[in-house]
Amino acid sequence: MSLSDADKKALDASWKKLTAGADGKKNAGINLVLWMFANVPNMRAQFSKFNANQSDDALRGDAEFVKQVNVIVASLDGLLQSVNNPGQLQANLDKLAKSHVNLKIGLEFFGPLQQNIHSFIESALGVGAGSDEPKAWANLIAAFNDTLKKA
Numbered sequence: 556m557s558l559s560d561a562d563k564k565a566l567d568a569s570w571k572k573l574t575a576g577a578d579g580k581k582n583a584g585i586n587l588v589l590w591m592f593a594n595v596p597n598m599r600a601q602f603s604k605f606n607a608n609q610s611d612d613a614l615r616g617d618a619e620f621v622k623q624v625n626v627i628v629a630s631l632d633g634l635l636q637s638v639n640n641p642g643q644l645q646a647n648l649d650k651l652a653k654s655h656v657n658l659k660i661g662l663e664f665f666g667p668l669q670q671n672i673h674s675f676i677e678s679a680l681g682v683g684a685g686s687d688e689p690k691a692w693a694n695l696i697a698a699f700n701d702t703l704k705k706a
């Protein structure tokens with residue numbers, strides 16, 4: 556699965572929109588990770604440095620959770636900044652896939668993420684299901700999952 560020009564444009568524009576403003580990256584990251592916990596079955600149980608079964612409000616105030624969010628945001632930021640540089644994008648995808656393979660986190664988690672990510676993007680950006688942004692994010696996760704299968 557490779558990204559089309561429309562995907563690349565939509566990813567670039569939507570990441571800028573999602574992360575705009577003071578604390579934009581941190582807030583977008585917290586919202587995304589809380590959404591993943593609710594929409595990727597059994598994800599919560601994989602984290603040992605904080606209790607992922609706490610309420611959303613408790614997680615927002617948990618320093619170890621916020622640390623994990625920052626790690627995820629930094630990684631996503633690198634991915635999104637490389638969408639127009641296919642070699643760099645693939646290198647970033649390879650690195651992220653290897654990290655998760657080493658943690659034994661595979662398609663049982665990233666498959667549902669690929670299937671569901673469109674709904675996070677639709678509500679975060681206020682766009683319809685047929686628009687470019689949700690499709691582009693699903694395609695980005697699909698590209699990651701292709702990489703994960705080979706890692």
Ligand code: HEM
Nearest residue numbers: 595598601602603604626627630631654658660664665668
């Ligand atoms: C947007 C998607 C995601 C991004 C960008 C991301 C990124 C990362 C990064 C950069 C790390 C650190 C890896 C290292 O230290 O080498 C990590 C750790 C981890 N990720 Fe992900 N991740 C994502 C989704 C997921 C999903 C869906 C799961 C499902 C269970 C998951 C589970 C984990 C776990 C368990 C760790 C180890 C945390 C720890 O230090 O205890 N990640 N992730």
